[in-house]
Amino acid sequence: MRLIRKGAHRGRWVALLALVLLVAGCSGGDTAGDDPTETAEEFERGAITVGSTDFSEQEIVASMYAAVLEDAGYDVERRFHLGSREVVLPALEKGDIDLYPEYVGTALEFLNGGKGEATSDTEATTEKLREAFAAKDIAVLEPAEAQDRNGLVVTKETADELDLETVSDLKEHAAELVFGGPPECPQRPLCLQGYERVYELKFKEFRPLDAAGPITWAALEQGDIDVALMFTSQGVIADKGWVLLAEDEELQPAENIVPVVRTDALTDEVEELLNAVSAKLTTEAISGLNRQVDSDGADPAEVAEAWLREEGLLD
Amino acid sequence: MTALWRWLADPAHWSGPNGLAQRLGEHVGYAAAATAFAAVLVLPVALWIGHTGRGRLLAIQVGNLGRAIPTFGLILAAFTLFGYGLTPVYVALVALAVPPILVNTVAGIRQVDPEIVEAARGMGMTEPQVLWRVELPIALPVLMAGIRTSAVQVVATATLAAVIGLGGLGRPIVDGLAQGVTYNPAARAMVLAGALGVALLSVLTEWGLAAVERRLAATRGGATHWNITD
């Protein structure tokens, strides 16, 4: 048998093993090109990794950032739909990604442990967010006008049956209603925690589903949940004829979309490019794009790039 | 680790619709039902294939193909077809459970010594009788091994139900991930609790079914001999 004939061949086995281990060792590293010793200047048009959390708006906005950077000559790696903020923020801190889109209010409350510092004043909230992120060597760029807040959604039938228009209207019925949302909702100050505190809503049951994605829509449609946590910029709410309850108390703060970037990946050019995107991004615009993706099934990257071209941000 | 014990010691984590007890019950339910359903679905066909020898090549191909199916993809595809609910879970788990039962049953029956089968026919037994009273008892250990393999695989894979929003012990794992394993010890404890739960269930299933196997083999009084007075 060819493979194992003489004792001398044993040496070849050892060599083969060593080679295998060597190959494994060499290629077993991250593909994200980040070297923490590089300074911002040396990072000239190098590799940038753009991440996103796990819902379609994130992918659209992240695709915008990725597209303008790539167009300018950066080597962009896209890592989208990585998980909740609880997963993505550590990844940013660690350097597994270099930037992703954030929301000024929720991000601030996430970092300060729910102290309630976020208000509906975009500028003030953004400043506090900058301070909070500065300690982590993460820069907060200019916030866009576009905002996307948490919201509670019910079907039209439920709204008609229980006469629901505002979130406060839920209070007397909550004990019979099943509430569905992302698994991290119960621990978020602007999610279930906030609704329990500010509106005194005590739901019958909490169903952990996904971040206002296909599982939540299916569950709401099929009546497995009565109230869903969704996002105010989701066009699918109107398309399905669902009702977004009006927030009549002070819970949801300003939630402007803003890129957060590791300082060691940030150059003046990167900052300029991303700020240019934020300057044109309005709530109306992002809602329209969300609708194209969620309701019409369009591709987030294509939708993002088409919009960028319309706005003259991409050739 | 201490975070895990503290988390497990808190009775609030065991009770209620999102409690561990509920999740454990759901998990056992998914696994048991899927395995049982797969067995009921496949055994008659497999026994027939083994006995007649017809279609056994196809059975082997199906078995191989079954092993190659990505269960994660199947459950997502089934969700896309059937929506939120138990159907996708069962579609995926039953598909996973079928191949080992099929392959083992066919192989087990085929392995029976043809001389014994001939002798049985020679004694005047009808074909169904040959299968039922001679081939099946002899093939039982191999058959049970197939069911055991299926069951253990299904127990491990039932964690995927949580990925499409359902329950089971995959729920604390998925929720723990969403709540942040990097900085949140309670989240890590949740994931560990789910993991240990499944591991424990796997081992119990393996042992439990192995014990059933041994019991069945013992009452048969030996694999190759059957009593003429039966």
Add this chain to the structure above:
Amino acid sequence: MTRFPPDWLARNRDLVLAQLREHLELTLLTVLIAVAITIPLALLARRLPRLRTPLLALTGTLYTIPSLALFVLLVAVTGLSRTTALIGLVAYSLLILLRNILVALEGVPAEVRDAAVAMGHTPRQLLWRVEAPLALPVALAGVRLATVSTIGLVTVTALIGYGGLGRLFLIGFQRRNGTALLTGFALSLLLAVAADLALARLERRLTPWAEAAPARTGGAT
């Protein structure tokens, strides 16, 4: 409301190819690393039979932990990196490989071993000239099993940022895009079947003396 955009595949060829490549890389690395770890372990267990049970128990325990949980727990330590995915994937292959290699080595008939010793083989010659060649078929069967199971497991890493072709499942699932889902599904299925067939052929090619083995206790390990 799932759509099946017919041109999705054409427009996303680069994505599909990139994910296919990621899938192949992860699978190959996993199997190579796992084999590299298992062979010395198996040889160790052969030399010190006392270690056999603990080693099998250890790898067996790793195997009972649900894959998703292992990946998630690793995220806490190694983040969303490829290392996380690889550690989990290798851990799952270890039991299959170790068990198979041990069974393979032990499956060499005692008479053959005795005859070889009687002919004057040293223990080392015994291993390389007699046991290894005879153990190869079963060991290769283990590699085949480990490879096919790894191909399936790689898709689960989609939940921690990787996934290979599994990423296409997720994309299809999240965007209600049936074409993406089907593409990912079909390709991973094909990949697994192709790997299975290729390795089966390699098994037969390398061991021409092995008769078609009588059906062992089923596809179970």
